[in-house]
Amino acid sequence: xxxxxxDIGLTDEERSVRDTCHKFAEEVLRPAGxxxxxxxDPAHVIARDSILWDVFKQHRALxxxxxxxxxxMDPVAKARMMCVVNEELSWGDVGLTISLxxxxxxxxxxxxxxxxxxxxxxxSPDRPTIGCWAITEPDHGSDSLSFTExxxxxxxxRANCIARKDGDDYVINGQKAAWVSNGTIADIxxxxxxxxxxxxxxxGAVILVPLDLPGVFRPKPLDKIGQRALNQGEIFxxxxxxxxxxxxxxxxxxxxxxxxxxxxxxxxxxQLFIGVARAALEHAVAYAKxxxxxxVPIFEHQNVKAxxxxxxxxxxxxxxxxxxxxxxLAVNPPSIxxxxxAKVLSTNxxxxxxxEAVQIFGGNGLSRxxxxxxxxxxxxxxxxxxxxxxxxGLIAGARL
Numbered sequence: 001x002x003x004x005x006x007d008i009g010l011t012d013e014e015r016s017v018r019d020t021c022h023k024f025a026e027e028v029l030r031p032a033g034x035x036x037x038x039x040x041d042p043a044h045v046i047a048r049d050s051i052l053w054d055v056f057k058q059h060r061a062l063x064x065x066x067x068x069x070x071x072x073m074d075p076v077a078k079a080r081m082m083c084v085v086n087e088e089l090s091w092g093d094v095g096l097t098i099s100l101x102x103x104x105x106x107x108x109x110x111x112x113x114x115x116x117x118x119x120x121x122x123x124s125p126d127r128p129t130i131g132c133w134a135i136t137e138p139d140h141g142s143d144s145l146s147f148t149e150x151x152x153x154x155x156x157x158r159a160n161c162i163a164r165k166d167g168d169d170y171v172i173n174g175q176k177a178a179w180v181s182n183g184t185i186a187d188i189x190x191x192x193x194x195x196x197x198x199x200x201x202x203x204g205a206v207i208l209v210p211l212d213l214p215g216v217f218r219p220k221p222l223d224k225i226g227q228r229a230l231n232q233g234e235i236f237x238x239x240x241x242x243x244x245x246x247x248x249x250x251x252x253x254x255x256x257x258x259x260x261x262x263x264x265x266x267x268x269x270x271q272l273f274i275g276v277a278r279a280a281l282e283h284a285v286a287y288a289k290x291x292x293x294x295x296v297p298i299f300e301h302q303n304v305k306a307x308x309x310x311x312x313x314x315x316x317x318x319x320x321x322x323x324x325x326x327x328x329l330a331v332n333p334p335s336i337x338x339x340x341x342a343k344v345l346s347t348n349x350x351x352x353x354x355x356e357a358v359q360i361f362g363g364n365g366l367s368r369x370x371x372x373x374x375x376x377x378x379x380x381x382x383x384x385x386x387x388x389x390x391x392x393g394l395i396a397g398a399r400l
Contacts (some may be wrong), residue, residue, distance in 0.1 A: 287360060290397035
């Protein structure tokens with residue numbers, strides 16, 4: 001449970017959803033995340049007999065993904081609910097939470113395309129599918145995101161994934177890097193690729209690509225230090241042909257779409273890593289009250305209490321910015337500087353608090369017998385996830 005619940009004004013529905021999410025996080029996500037984290041080969045995480053698929057099944061049964069796809073819901077109420085859901089689930093396991101959330105990433109892009117065939121095939125609640133966001137390329141991480149920088153419009157900066165129009169089709173060639181979350185398990189990819197190389201990355205487009213098409217190749221999942229329950233992997237495209245009706249966003253509004261997506265993505269990341277920071281803090285407080293040194297629990301030592309208070313203060317400050325940013329974005333035009341500030345503050349906070357928690361655990365903090373070393377590794381990944389924090393700061397700074 002949270003150390004102190006200062007949420008005010010929550011509706012009965014929001015409290016019920018929060019309690020449901022917390023129970024699911026505690027009873028399903030934490031044990032599953034721990035088990036998947038211990039698997040040496042990331043291919044085993046997505047094997048047919050993996051516990052991962054039971055997690056997906058239980059998440060769908062709870063209907064938690066419906067808040068993301070519900071377009072009729074009041075936007076402020078939806079934002080409040082997503083803050084509750086994201087924080088509680090990531091308190092359990094952030095890697096699994098990201099995977100579950102991205103599984104329905106394709107829904108709004110399909111709606112944007114207006115393609116009834118894709119909607120019927122990939123958005124039917126009776127036949128759940130898994131989506132992914134394919135944007136980062138082997139030679140371009142920052143390049144493909146930094147729409148405020150001159151390099152974004154430089155035709156000499158050539159993309160790794162390019163689509164060309166051929167009659168009534170687009171033909172896609174190239175590669176997306178190993179950081180595509182859900183990349184090797186997804187049924188459909190929302191591919192951010194370059195359609196007009198003469199404009200550099202500004203000539204991009206968003207194309208919906210079913211991943212069972214000829215020419216799509218996906219090698220083994222990425223092996224990484226943190227968020228090991230989150231499947232990530234490369235996607236290769238070799239003369240992959242899709243109808244022009246699979247276009248969701250064209251070059252004329254691509255930069256705007258990218259900024260909007262990055263804004264919403266960073267705001268969501270800020271909510272997720274508040275959950276991670278909270279988990280680290282709560283583990284540290286509980287351990288400090290159990291671990292005896294000098295004849296008393298270490299919580300009784302002033303330097304430990306002072307350390308814990310600083311951790312608590314950071315978590316609550318980041319949480320306040322994450323919540324206020326979400327509510328602002330619900331009814332206002334995108335403010336990329338606020339979204340990025342929330343993401344950078346929350347992820348930095350999660351990493352710093354997890355690091356301090358390891359220190360409180362002492363030698364036990366380095367042992368896999370205790371949960372804090374995993375939380376520390378999961379938090380570290382967030383500093384480069386969805387755009388490294390330094391690059392994101394440059395984008396936000398350009399908007400000041």
